[in-house]
Amino acid sequence: MTVTSLGIPRRLLEFTIDGESVRAPEGATILDACRSAGKDVPTLCQGDTLTPKNACRVCVVEVEGARTLVPACSRKAEAGMEVRTDTERARHSRKVVLELLASSVDLSTTPEVAGWLKEYEAKPDRFGPDAARVDEQPRIDNDLYVRDYDKCILCYKCVDACGDQWQNTFAISVVGRGFDARIAVEHDGPLTDSACVYCGNCIEVCPTGALSFKSEFDMRAAGTWDESAQTETTTVCAYCGVGCNLTLHVQDNEIVKVTSPHDNPVTHGNLCIKGRFGYQHVQNRD
Amino acid sequence: MDLHFGDSKPTDEERAAIDTLLGPPESSWEGADRSDADLRWARGGRAARERRDLLLPGLHAVHDRIGWISEGALDYLCRRLTVPPAEAYGVATFYAMFSVKPRPATVLHVCTDLACAAAGASELCAGVEARLGPGSGVSVERGPCLGLCERAPAALAIKAGDPVRTAVSAPATVERAVLAASSPDSAPEEPAAALAVPQAGDPALMLLGRVGVVDPASLDDYRAHGGYTALRQAFAIGPAGVIREVTDAGLVGRGGAAFPTGRKWQATASQPDHPHYLVCNADESEPGTFKDRVVMEGDPYSLVEAMTIAAYAVGAHKGYLYLRGEYPRALHRMEHAIGQARARGLLGDDILGQGYAFDIEIRRGAGAYICGEETALFNSIEGYRGEPRSKPPFPVEKGLFGRPTAENNVETLVNVLPILTMGAPAYAAIGTGASTGPKLFCVSGSVDRPGIYELPFGATLGELLDLAGVRDGLRAVLLGGAAGGFVRPDELDIPLTFEGTRAAGTTLGSGVVLAFDDTVPLPRLLLRIAEFFRDESCGQCVPCRVGTVRQEEALHRIVERTGADAAADITLLREVGRAMKDASICGLGQTAWNAVESAIDRLGAYE
Numbered sequence: 077m078t079v080t081s082l083g084i085p086r087r088l089l090e091f092t093i094d095g096e097s098v099r100a101p102e103g104a105t106i107l108d109a110c111r112s113a114g115k116d117v118p119t120l121c122q123g124d125t126l127t128p129k130n131a132c133r134v135c136v137v138e139v140e141g142a143r144t145l146v147p148a149c150s151r152k153a154e155a156g157m158e159v160r161t162d163t164e165r166a167r168h169s170r171k172v173v174l175e176l177l178a179s180s181v182d183l184s185t186t187p188e189v190a191g192w193l194k195e196y197e198a199k200p201d202r203f204g205p206d207a208a209r210v211d212e213q214p215r216i217d218n219d220l221y222v223r224d225y226d227k228c229i230l231c232y233k234c235v236d237a238c239g240d241q242w243q244n245t246f247a248i249s250v251v252g253r254g255f256d257a258r259i260a261v262e263h264d265g266p267l268t269d270s271a272c273v274y275c276g277n278c279i280e281v282c283p284t285g286a287l288s289f290k291s292e293f294d295m296r297a298a299g300t301w302d303e304s305a306q307t308e309t310t311t312v313c314a315y316c317g318v319g320c321n322l323t324l325h326v327q328d329n330e331i332v333k334v335t336s337p338h339d340n341p342v343t344h345g346n347l348c349i350k351g352r353f354g355y356q357h358v359q360n361r362d
Numbered sequence: 363m364d365l366h367f368g369d370s371k372p373t374d375e376e377r378a379a380i381d382t383l384l385g386p387p388e389s390s391w392e393g394a395d396r397s398d399a400d401l402r403w404a405r406g407g408r409a410a411r412e413r414r415d416l417l418l419p420g421l422h423a424v425h426d427r428i429g430w431i432s433e434g435a436l437d438y439l440c441r442r443l444t445v446p447p448a449e450a451y452g453v454a455t456f457y458a459m460f461s462v463k464p465r466p467a468t469v470l471h472v473c474t475d476l477a478c479a480a481a482g483a484s485e486l487c488a489g490v491e492a493r494l495g496p497g498s499g500v501s502v503e504r505g506p507c508l509g510l511c512e513r514a515p516a517a518l519a520i521k522a523g524d525p526v527r528t529a530v531s532a533p534a535t536v537e538r539a540v541l542a543a544s545s546p547d548s549a550p551e552e553p554a555a556a557l558a559v560p561q562a563g564d565p566a567l568m569l570l571g572r573v574g575v576v577d578p579a580s581l582d583d584y585r586a587h588g589g590y591t592a593l594r595q596a597f598a599i600g601p602a603g604v605i606r607e608v609t610d611a612g613l614v615g616r617g618g619a620a621f622p623t624g625r626k627w628q629a630t631a632s633q634p635d636h637p638h639y640l641v642c643n644a645d646e647s648e649p650g651t652f653k654d655r656v657v658m659e660g661d662p663y664s665l666v667e668a669m670t671i672a673a674y675a676v677g678a679h680k681g682y683l684y685l686r687g688e689y690p691r692a693l694h695r696m697e698h699a700i701g702q703a704r705a706r707g708l709l710g711d712d713i714l715g716q717g718y719a720f721d722i723e724i725r726r727g728a729g730a731y732i733c734g735e736e737t738a739l740f741n742s743i744e745g746y747r748g749e750p751r752s753k754p755p756f757p758v759e760k761g762l763f764g765r766p767t768a769e770n771n772v773e774t775l776v777n778v779l780p781i782l783t784m785g786a787p788a789y790a791a792i793g794t795g796a797s798t799g800p801k802l803f804c805v806s807g808s809v810d811r812p813g814i815y816e817l818p819f820g821a822t823l824g825e826l827l828d829l830a831g832v833r834d835g836l837r838a839v840l841l842g843g844a845a846g847g848f849v850r851p852d853e854l855d856i857p858l859t860f861e862g863t864r865a866a867g868t869t870l871g872s873g874v875v876l877a878f879d880d881t882v883p884l885p886r887l888l889l890r891i892a893e894f895f896r897d898e899s900c901g902q903c904v905p906c907r908v909g910t911v912r913q914e915e916a917l918h919r920i921v922e923r924t925g926a927d928a929a930a931d932i933t934l935l936r937e938v939g940r941a942m943k944d945a946s947i948c949g950l951g952q953t954a955w956n957a958v959e960s961a962i963d964r965l966g967a968y969e
Contacts, residue, residue: 130752130903130947131902131903131904131947132903132904133903133904133905133945133946133947134904136944136945144943144944144945144946144952145944145945147752150752152754165944168937168940168941168944169905169940169941169944169945171941172905172909172937172938172940172941172945173904173905173941173945176904176905176908176909176912176938176941177904177908179908179912180908180911202934203912203915203934204915204919206915207912207915208911208915229904230901230902230904230907232902239446239449244364245364246365246446246448246449247366247446247448248448249446249448249449249451249452249747250452250747250901251451251452251455251456252455252456252901253455253456253458253730253899253900253901254896254897254898254899254900254901254907254910254911255896255899255901255907255908255910255911256901257900257901257907260448260451260452261448261451262368262433262436262437262446262447262448262450262451263368263433263436263447263451263462264451265368269368270366270448271364271365271366271446271447271448
């Protein structure tokens with residue numbers, strides 16, 4: 077018999093969000109509570125399979141009694157808390173954060189951000205034409221995936237996924253400091269000289285498209301990438317007995333990238349190199 | 363953890379530097395030559411990873427010997443400590459004092475920060491750079507405050523080797539700085555720490571009373587001048603008694619945040635999780651601050667004793683002294699003092715025969731202002747990048763190595779000695795109701811007698827400046843350093859207390875009082891402050907990482923502008939500043955706009 081562990085029952089905490097009373101289980105974050113209450117709080121560095129790093133600060137909300145704004149993604153809900161998600165103060169910080177990001181990196185492949193920029197009336201251009209940008213060239217040093225750090229918002233998700241939260245490979249780290257901080261392997265070398273095992277779990281969690289399949293990168297460059305023309309089919313990886321779920325993204329009868337469902341209770345969106353990149357045999361028609 | 367290493371090998375010199383710190387490698391798993399025996403066992407797992415905190419000392423060992431960190435050296439260090447090379451590279455590149463690219467063995471750090479800028483640092487830099495060009499064997503680095511503000515302008519030469527040699531040149535001339543860099547051994551001895559204390563010898567001094575009076579190398583001299591009476595008193599009243607005295611005395615943290623020390627200790631002591639740690643934050647990097655350096659150089663045993671008392675109170679048996687990397691003399695004095703105390707049974711397994719065990723380990727910073735933030739400091743000690751953690755959980759609950767930790771500034775700790783010797787009521791009677799005790803002020807800039815001043819809380823800014831001999835033409839006073847705020851020359855009646863400065867809309871911070879005349883135009887100073895924050899932002903959160911850059915760009919644009927020409931950029935600065943203050947993770951980002959804001963609002967800069 078399969079037994080699904082429900083854990084010990086969790087106490088429900090009662091507090092308010094935007095004046096409305098809500099209940100959330102002990103240990104839930106403000107963001108969890110907001111989402112179950114149907115409130116939209118934008119997030120970038122928050123990932124459903126990772127411990128929140130709260131680095132992007134786009135999810136900040138106002139909590140009564142707190143000196144500064146608090147990140148909804150990582151602050152745990154407390155009984156009696158008074159949370160306000162949409163005050164002028166919170167909206168101002170979100171707007172400026174979006175402006176700072178959009179003026180320094182390329183957000184063109186970041187989902188939803190265009191809508192937020194409009195919603196918060198962000199004007200990234202107001203820092204002037206000379207505003208410093210991250211200015212990185214795409215790093216194409218292997219056949220599987222591309223690291224385009226001009227799109228990197230330094231959310232730390234790839235580092236966490238590569239490190240002790242999932243893969244335990246520790247091939248990448250944040251290097252340097254401040255505005256010059258970047259994601260890199262040791263000695264800032266090519267990926268092929270590093271500890272990388274090409275599991276692609278960093279691509280899975282990247283929120284901006286800075287990390288992408290080589291196939292996606294090439295198609296975008298050629299102008300042939302068309303998400304509306306793609307189908308997604310979730311299937312089971314055939315390589316070994318673990319039975320990881322794969323979601324094949326197919327365009328024009330070709331697999332163009334592979335993801336994995338984050339809600340899979342075993343793999344949580346993680347794969348190995350074979351499941352992630354070893355699909356060529358499927359479309360070998362000779 | 364399956365670590366991947368490249369083909370780079372360490373040189374013999376690099377290997378020796380690391381082996382001197384860690385001992386010879388036990389097996390090929392740790393970087394020794396492979397033997398048959400190695401094939402029969404593997405070393406790894408938790409035991410190997412637990413030495414991660416030796417990463418920063420290891421990087422220092424290589425850097426001290428060679429002057430930079432090569433791929434081979436980094437890989438070897440990683441093998442020794444079972445640390446992934448990518449992570450170690452991330453740590454090595456975090457610190458301003460480390461280089462991962464070849465550079466000359468000698469580096470001359472020339473301070474270009476506020477006090478030194480006002481004392482002619484830019485001419486000094488230009489002169490030094492002209493003399494020490496490529497091929498001179500010296501790399502000249504313009505850098506942030508070296509904590510030698512009373513002798514501005516300042517330069518620090520570090521010559522890698524075995525042992526590493528350092529020389530301080532302050533006040534520096536081109537000639538003296540070049541001499542210090544080219545032959546650190548023959549550079550003139552630094553003046554005694556007491557010269558930084560204009561009041562030295564005044565019997566009324568409570569914190570600085572021994573500076574210049576006792577021999578900082580002599581434990582006997584320290585004891586002859588009242589040393590270790592406070593520790594005896596602590597043992598007499600027990601840990602709870604110490605916390606009660608400190609609480610009743612009203613002592614609050616002197617590092618800038620003014621958190622009640624007694625409450626912090628009580629919270630740490632009452633945590634069921636063990637072990638508890640004590641950490642002394644001696645990473646004073648706030649531009650214009652040098653009080654902790656003077657205390658450590660002039661009266662090192664007082665800090666050893668104070669740390670022992672604090673650890674006893676919170677139930678810690680291990681203490682870390684995180685000492686700024688730019689303070690070579692303070693490091694030597696503290697190392698010597700800790701060694702002496704250990705040899706005499708004042709540190710170790712059975713202190714004063716009371717059955718209480720405590721020891722102190724010094725950890726050296728490597729050029730990162732952010733490591734003065736309490737949780738960034740924990741990460742730095744643990745061998746990670748010095749990035750602040752998000753709070754809660756607070757350090758008293760999960761601090762160093764995830765354990766309950768009390769972290770205090772040097773000045774806060776040495777205040778515990780008079781509290782225990784004179785008793786809480788007498789101590790609390792000093793100063794004002796809300797700010798009790800004596801306070802150290804770091805006065806520099808446009809004054810005749812710069813240095814550390816000890817005054818009871820409640821003295822006014824004007825009284826302090828009179829004592830230091832403020833020069834004519836005072837234009838502005840910066841309180842609290844780069845994270846503080848400017849006040850006008852007509853606001854000298856501000857009482858120097860936490861509540862008084864708060865009521866006046868400014869801050870006491872760490873006790874910096876920097877006086878400026880018209881030598882350097884105000885917009886230049888603001889630009890320097892903005893550069894400082896841009897350089898020192900750790901890069902973790904967006905408001906600070908990008909906001910400090912945008913702040914600097916805007917100040918750069920308006921450095922020569924006023925009035926309507928500057929208005930648009932000032933609006934921009936306000937908006938970015940507000941977001942940095944509201945949404946940054948830690949105090950660095952939250953205060954990065956303070957000084958600029960105060961200059962605009964109080965001094966009318968750009969009007």
